[in-house]
Amino acid sequence: MNQLSQIMSNISTQANRFAGKPDAINSEFLYYSSVLKVLAPALTGESDRKMIIPWVRKLFRPEYHSSQFREKRNKYLLFLTITLLNDESYGIFRTFPPEKAIPDIESIHHEPIPAAEWENDEMWRETLLGLPDTFQSLICTVHDTPSACAADHKLDTILDQEFQFFLYLARPYAAMLNNPDDRTRIAAWLQTLCTIHGDFCSSMRAIRNDYMMALLGYIHDLRVTGPFKEYPPWSSLPPLAEAARLAAETKPLTDPTGPDASEFLATQPVPEDGAFCYIAITGDLISSSFGPM
Known part of the structure; x- marks a missing residue:
């Protein structure tokens, strides 16, 4: 493992620890962390890789996990x-980060750079x-x-x-889904x-992006779950948390007869002797532990 790969691996571990209470900003942070873990070590130019190392270390410092700097950190990420999608660094990332606080990204003079492939996607x-x-x-x-909506x-x-950007990343994974019904539903969602x-x-637009980020996370693993098990609504789109809660109530993951359990068992190695043991754990302590026997 090269130096940048090792750094990104260590920082990915730190990211999970600093994320703390889940919210939209931390979800974005974890997503960018996972993407950079793949993109940064794959940079072709050795000079680009060396220049990215201090920026990664800077943006993942503890102070940038505070409420005051989280949004600024995410904009930089x-x-x-x-920029890394073009296999090279641009602008401020060609210089070392300042020892003091990084400037607001809106105040940076941006060099004209060629459009990334995703920006030209039709x-x-x-x-x-x-x-x-x-x-x-x-x-x-x-x-x-x-x-109020117009304002x-x-x-x-x-x-x-x-x-x-998310749409560009999602397209190839949506096409790779094995189940044709899943491909049809995901196409309808997109x-x-x-x-x-x-x-x-x-x-x-923010609600739309929440759905898109969640959808991309699932199909990246070539699976479909949660609200994406059903076709999208035709009249209104509720917040993702509300849709996920409803999906969990109607198709709980703890149902041993449900499709998620079947998909899990189908991926397990078949033993020559013995049997599978499937354990479903729920977070509902009261109903699961103190319900009627």
Whole structure:
């Protein structure tokens, strides 16, 4: 294992420890950590790899896990991830990080750089062009009034860029799913998520990206679970946490007769003698431990 691989492996372990209470910012941090663990050691240029090492160490320092700097840290990690997709570093990442606090990323003078492959990907546009004329758009599930929805557009650009990046990463894995029914459902989810654009508010775009990040995490492992076991809703898209809770109630992972248990058992080696033992553990302590015998 080379030096950068070792550093990323150690920092990945640190990331899980510092993540603490799960929230959207920490989920993004863990995602960028896992992506950088793959991209950084694979850089072709030796000088690029050496320059990335101090930046990785800087961004993963304990102070950047504090509430004051977490958002700034994530912006740098997103910028770093995007630049590494072109197999080289750009701009500020060609210099050593400052000894003091890193500047706000908005204040940095950015060199003109060639567009990454994901930025030129046409899947989003082609999906929208392929919608039937009878397609009905989803409604906003965040704001109570049209005026409040219309005022919420400050983060449109960055959220759309993030979604296009996730969409580009998801496409090859969606095509590799073994189950044709899963491929069809995931295609429907991607189509539905693509339709949240244009006049949709930033809050709905953020919900869309939450779904996209979760979907990418599942299909990266070539499996489909949670709310993605069903087709997407046709009228409104609830927050991901609400959809995940409903999916867990209707199709609990602890059901030994459910598809998740069957998929798990199907991947296990078949013993010549003996039998499988499947144990399902639930977090519902009261009903599971003190229910009627």
